[in-house]
Amino acid sequence: MKSKVYENASEALHDIKSGCTIMSGGFGLCGIAENSINYLATCDLKDLTIISNNIGNSGRGLVKLLKKDMIKKAYCSYVGGNPDLEQRIFNKEIDVELVPQGTFSERIRAAGMGIRAFYTPTGHGTLVAEGKEVKEFDRPCILETALHADFAIIKAQKGDSFGNLWFKETARNFSPLMAMAAKTTIVEVEELVELGELQAEDIHLPGIFVQRIYQGEDYENAIEFKKTREE
């Protein structure tokens, strides 16, 4: 098998240019591609389209790109917890398409699976349905189309040189779907393992969907709201 291993973020992301569409995994700050995002924030980029559930949160993650005015258009489902984004939306400094989270994940999955569009009841009778075809099944449904990207930047706990991935706990979220939907998927891992080390039946995402992989470093793994109980 041809190795897809790159040395670091700057090598793996070398061809990302202004105007690209980039999917970025993670739910809030859980499971985000920290190294790739930090590297992009140092680049001279503009007019990016970003597809990500939250576009960062609490001043971190993709907010670094927001603050440098690199993002022209964003697709996301949730703005709460991201005052930098909310402010830019009200000031009309960014074009945001809010997509219901289930429709968001399914539009991304559809792109990876070769499905061009699908009907869903989600959003019928709301602003989300405006301008969309409505069809009556057991109840009215709206037509939603697949969501593609030039690049996906995602993070996994473990991965091998073919790009087979294993995610930890709830860090999986949108990442495997985005990996399937992008032309070039760039993965950073906490542990780059030898081929064969991941058991075939334990692989969450087969490597066919991954083009580049690198060993990440210095993970912050930020917790947004730490809640604990007493003994």
Add this chain to the structure above:
Amino acid sequence: MSWTKHQMAQEVLNLIPEGSSINLGIGYPTLVSEILPEDHDYIIHSENGVLGVGRRPLENEVSPTLINAGKETITTMPGASFFDSSLSFGMIRGGHIDFCILGGMQVDSEGSLANWMVPGKKLTGMGGAMDLVNGAKEVIIMMGHYSKSGESKLVKLCDLPLTGKSVVDKIVTDKGVFAINNGKFKIVKLAQNVDKSEFNGDLFEN
């Protein structure tokens, strides 16, 4: 007198048979998970990709990759599973989740819900709420009865942008429990010392 938030959470739980699968929204609904007995028989789903949410972690159990949809640290119960967002919303949209409990800004007498934006003032986004109200078998809204400015959040017709049209089954407020019934709010139960006369008029039904 009205119910405290924790009493409201108990009233919500009273509406849900043991063994049910439940998705809990951000805000008030999170309180429901905090009053669950340790050996409860509910299956808690969180749309970020976990079925079988357990109690809060002990300090030494905290994991940054183990959170609920409110981005709060959690644990899992024996039998829990993790999955991606598409599968998670398949559970919701496919009708596999019995109850969803969501916060609200307005609910109207036709059962429509508004809870994701106040034009020009506040924008949280809908997150998973639009999928939840269309997918869960039963939708319960948990919210304060009156806004900060004293206006009823139970209205004839929502004037805020909708989350879903005719999707709500029951509402638990600090004043009582209400059910949507033929274009009216049927009073199921009132908090102690709350008088029925507070809910007169065309909108309510005893």
